[in-house]
Amino acid sequence: MTRAASSIGPIGPIVSSSHLADGASPALSEFEFGLILVSHAFQRWMVRGMAAAGYPDLSPLDVLALHSVAHRGKAKRLADICLVLNVEDTHLVAYALKKLERLGLVAGGRAGKEKTAALTAKGRVACEAYRRIREEVLVAAVKSVGLDETQLGEAARRMRALSGHYDQAARAAASL
Numbered sequence: 001m002t003r004a005a006s007s008i009g010p011i012g013p014i015v016s017s018s019h020l021a022d023g024a025s026p027a028l029s030e031f032e033f034g035l036i037l038v039s040h041a042f043q044r045w046m047v048r049g050m051a052a053a054g055y056p057d058l059s060p061l062d063v064l065a066l067h068s069v070a071h072r073g074k075a076k077r078l079a080d081i082c083l084v085l086n087v088e089d090t091h092l093v094a095y096a097l098k099k100l101e102r103l104g105l106v107a108g109g110r111a112g113k114e115k116t117a118a119l120t121a122k123g124r125v126a127c128e129a130y131r132r133i134r135e136e137v138l139v140a141a142v143k144s145v146g147l148d149e150t151q152l153g154e155a156a157r158r159m160r161a162l163s164g165h166y167d168q169a170a171r172a173a174a175s176l
Contacts, residue, residue, distance in 0.1 A: 031162075045138065053129035055103065061087070063130075065096040065117075069106050070127045075118035077111060086163070 013030035015021040021029035043060035050058045050066075058066070068081045082093050097117045100106040105123035109116040119127070142152075 049130050049133055049138075050126070052133050053126055055105075055126055058099075059096070061085075061092060062096045062099055065093055066100055066105055066119075066123065067127060067130075069097075069100070069117045070119045070123065073119070075109060075111075075116045078115040078117070081117070086167075 013021055013026045014033060015026070015029040016033045016036060017029065020032075023029075046060050046063040047058060050056075050063050064085055065081060068084055069076050078090060078094060078097065081097075082088070082090050085093065087093050094115065097106060097108065097115075100117070100123070101108050103122075104120055105126055106117045107120050109118060
């Protein structure tokens with residue numbers, strides 16, 4: 001340790017907003033900063049991954065919508081895509097679907113009064129290319145640091161549980 005580093009004392013949790021870490025749960029502030037970093041890195045990865053697959057002009061939401069439509073190989077209702085992605089503004093997802101339709105990756109349709117989207121053959125090829133690139137450059141890298149499937153699964157379960165607490169806190173804050 002350098003003289004300068006030893007003279008500043010313990011650093012404490014790594015956070016984006018020290019005033020929030022001064023409260024009852026500094027670890028939650030540290031988690032939130034990690035979440036910010038992971039969120040932005042994940043969005044960057046999705047955009048670059050789809051660019052490598054041949055689709056350079058997609059936004060993170062476009063990529064999420066495409067993979068949501070591809071899930072389980074059946075047409076999805078706009079409302080269901082929004083629910084799964086936890087997007088309140090349906091217009092954002094509707095715009096993403098229109099963009100994907102223009103690219104020929106999804107086909108729009110209707111189920112009664114509801115808008116639907118289904119993956120096209122071109123969309124399947126794009127999703128498969130993304131999957132292959134993901135396996136080669138991301139999955140291999142994650143495995144190389146020693147994270148196993150059990151640890152990743154547990155982290156995912158905890159994040160989903162925490163998302164419920166954040167949603168409830170958002171509802172409570174909206175009523176203040």
